[in-house]
Amino acid sequence: MRKRLLFFILLGWVLLIVGDRVDELRVYQGAQISMYAIALSSIVLLTGYSGQVSLGNGAMMAVGGYAAALTLNNLQTPIWFAFLMSILASAIFGALLGASAARLSGPYLAGTTLALAVGLPALANQFGFLGGEQGILFDVGFPPERFGEEFSQYKWFFWIATFIALISLFITSNILHSRFGRTWRAIRGNSLAAELAGVHSARMKVLAFTISSAIAGLAGAVLAMTISLVSPGAYTLSLSFALVTGAVLAGISSLPGVMLGAVILVAIPEFADVVAHRLGDSEKVITHLPGLIVSVLLILSVIFTPNGPGENLRKHRKKKSAH
Amino acid sequence: MQKVIETVLIGLSTGSIYALMSLAIVLVWRSTRVVNFAQAGQAMLSTYIGYEIATRSEVFWLGLVFAIAAGALIGAGVDYFFMRVLFKHATTGPAAVVAPVIATLGLLGLIRSAVGLIWGGDLRSIPAPVSRDGYTIGDTTLPFSPLNTLIIVSVCLVLIAISILFTRTNLGLALRASAYAPEIAQLAGIKTAQTRTIGWAIAGGVGGIAGMLITSYNFLSPNSLDLLLVFGFIAAVIGGLESMVGSVVGALILGVGLTFILNYVGTSLTFISGFLVLIVVLLVKPEGILGSRKGRRA
Numbered sequence: 374m375r376k377r378l379l380f381f382i383l384l385g386w387v388l389l390i391v392g393d394r395v396d397e398l399r400v401y402q403g404a405q406i407s408m409y410a411i412a413l414s415s416i417v418l419l420t421g422y423s424g425q426v427s428l429g430n431g432a433m434m435a436v437g438g439y440a441a442a443l444t445l446n447n448l449q450t451p452i453w454f455a456f457l458m459s460i461l462a463s464a465i466f467g468a469l470l471g472a473s474a475a476r477l478s479g480p481y482l483a484g485t486t487l488a489l490a491v492g493l494p495a496l497a498n499q500f501g502f503l504g505g506e507q508g509i510l511f512d513v514g515f516p517p518e519r520f521g522e523e524f525s526q527y528k529w530f531f532w533i534a535t536f537i538a539l540i541s542l543f544i545t546s547n548i549l550h551s552r553f554g555r556t557w558r559a560i561r562g563n564s565l566a567a568e569l570a571g572v573h574s575a576r577m578k579v580l581a582f583t584i585s586s587a588i589a590g591l592a593g594a595v596l597a598m599t600i601s602l603v604s605p606g607a608y609t610l611s612l613s614f615a616l617v618t619g620a621v622l623a624g625i626s627s628l629p630g631v632m633l634g635a636v637i638l639v640a641i642p643e644f645a646d647v648v649a650h651r652l653g654d655s656e657k658v659i660t661h662l663p664g665l666i667v668s669v670l671l672i673l674s675v676i677f678t679p680n681g682p683g684e685n686l687r688k689h690r691k692k693k694s695a696h
Numbered sequence: 697m698q699k700v701i702e703t704v705l706i707g708l709s710t711g712s713i714y715a716l717m718s719l720a721i722v723l724v725w726r727s728t729r730v731v732n733f734a735q736a737g738q739a740m741l742s743t744y745i746g747y748e749i750a751t752r753s754e755v756f757w758l759g760l761v762f763a764i765a766a767g768a769l770i771g772a773g774v775d776y777f778f779m780r781v782l783f784k785h786a787t788t789g790p791a792a793v794v795a796p797v798i799a800t801l802g803l804l805g806l807i808r809s810a811v812g813l814i815w816g817g818d819l820r821s822i823p824a825p826v827s828r829d830g831y832t833i834g835d836t837t838l839p840f841s842p843l844n845t846l847i848i849v850s851v852c853l854v855l856i857a858i859s860i861l862f863t864r865t866n867l868g869l870a871l872r873a874s875a876y877a878p879e880i881a882q883l884a885g886i887k888t889a890q891t892r893t894i895g896w897a898i899a900g901g902v903g904g905i906a907g908m909l910i911t912s913y914n915f916l917s918p919n920s921l922d923l924l925l926v927f928g929f930i931a932a933v934i935g936g937l938e939s940m941v942g943s944v945v946g947a948l949i950l951g952v953g954l955t956f957i958l959n960y961v962g963t964s965l966t967f968i969s970g971f972l973v974l975i976v977v978l979l980v981k982p983e984g985i986l987g988s989r990k991g992r993r994a
Contacts, residue, residue: 661812
């Protein structure tokens with residue numbers, strides 16, 4: 374635990390230095406990476422540990438984003454309180470949904486959350502106070518003056534996002550290494566055996582779903598911060614797809630892997646842009662190429678390294694040492 | 697009173713399209729134990745193929761035939777080149793349970809973006825084979841049109857064909873046997889892997905019909921069938937996810953129910969109501985109205 378804390382502090386310090394040395398665009402992408410890392414950790418906890426598939430983490434992010442924006446705009450609260458509200462709102466929402474769906478086996482939860490992901494952005498259009506298609510503004514304000522004139526808005530985003538990501542990943546990693554993490558793995562491995570050992574498997578699954586939703590909601594608020602806006606267009610089905618892809622790519626049950634997954638998710642649109650320019654810049658290609666790359670990566674990784682690249686490396690090493 | 701009858705009729709027409717989608721989901725679920733989320737994508741791709749044929753030849757029916765054939769081919773292809781490989785590889789570790797579901801999701805994403813790359817995101821429409829204007833009785837025009845009649849009739853024909861296939865033919869017996877007890881079916885000499893691929897092909901063809909029919913009164917775009925998938929899934933859950941009859945009944949109930957809400961409450965609540973129905977069914981009667989009790993809860 375103390376080692377882990379030390380590691381996170383060290384990581385934060387390194388990121389702080391790196392953030393000072395690179396240009397604006399990279400700093401902004403750094404904020405996005407932190408956001409994805411939070412979001413992916415919610416999937417690692419849910420799918421990798423408790424063995425439930427949710428296709429609706431994008432929708433949970435939307436809940437968090439809207440909660441944060443509504444709190445900030447209507448109550449004029451400090452920023453940290455808005456982020457806190459995003460966690461709270463999505464946790465409550467997750468608990469309600471989880472109590473009904475998470476008790477059920479795989480396909481039911483997957484289908485229910487998919488329905489949510491398809492429907493929730495559309496719902497936002499139908500209620501006036503959610504701002505319709507345009508969404509609502511979410512402005513965390515300028516960086517404090519004591520950081521000096523040079524301190525840019527993007528760097529401020531990066532600092533907030535990374536700070537939140539470090540804290541959230543630290544807490545998540547502690548949860549995963551605690552009794553709860555072990556219990557979830559036991560349920561995933563063999564729920565009957567786990568129940569015989571005295572685990573209340575349904576309750577633990579709902580708990581996993583609730584915590585996962587809370588983390589996703591926080592990620593949603595961070596996403597809203599980086600684009601200064603909460604709108605249905607930011608939390609599409611494609612976002613949920615991308616999250617699942619990032620988690621599978623990095624190894625669905627590996628928390629350190631989320632950083633790799635997050636980097637890949639930010640790199641894909643960049644890469645797709647380059648390719649699209651080569652192919653002659655048509656609008657079709659620019660809109661749909663990132664999705665194509667994401668899906669191809671997802672399919673390839675789920676077929677060939679369903680448990681993440683780490684597993685294949687381990688197998689390889691075992692083979693070598695056997696010789 | 698007249699409005700009630702109209703609502704029921706329109707609801708049956710909508711519900712019968714849901715029935716096709718939920719039937720496709722149930723067919724695959726029974727044989728493979730996977731809810732195939734790519735079904736929406738497969739149906740959408742077949743509909744685009746049907747759309748190309750229908751607009752070029754200006755014959756809707758030719759487009760429909762091609763959409764069915766394309767759907768069947770795509771379905772069989774997905775099982776043969778994709779699910780078989782997947783089941784060979786992803787057998788151990790934390791991802792074994794979730795891999796098939798995630799894979800169908802990846803496939804849905806792949807088809808969506810591939811279609812987007814080829815056809816772009818614009819809305820397209822297929823000219824309906826019969827009039828979309830409502831029947832007129834005396835001075836009043838009903839919202840129920842010849843197109844609705846056509847949809848109900850053709851869905852009935854498809855359902856009859858499928859029930860004959862499943863109850864009266866050797867192939868149907870093989871399909872049922874390998875869904876019910878794959879190992880025993882194999883011992884009895886049924887090639888279960890091939891049978892499963894045929895099941896996927898039938899589901900794909902049925903999905904193609906659903907896509908063409910819904911596009912005859914709605915627009916077609918890379919994600920236009922997402923809602924159909926969701927409602928098809930809800931209908932399948934109402935029916936118990938296991939029973940083909942249940943899925944059809946569930947779809948008709950859902951279609952009529954949602955049309956009542958649409959006509960009497962307003963559009964804004966249709967999706968929420970569908971979602972609530974799903975949650976309530978999962979809470980109150982998770983085995984579905986016609987499903988068996990075992991294997992539902994985790």
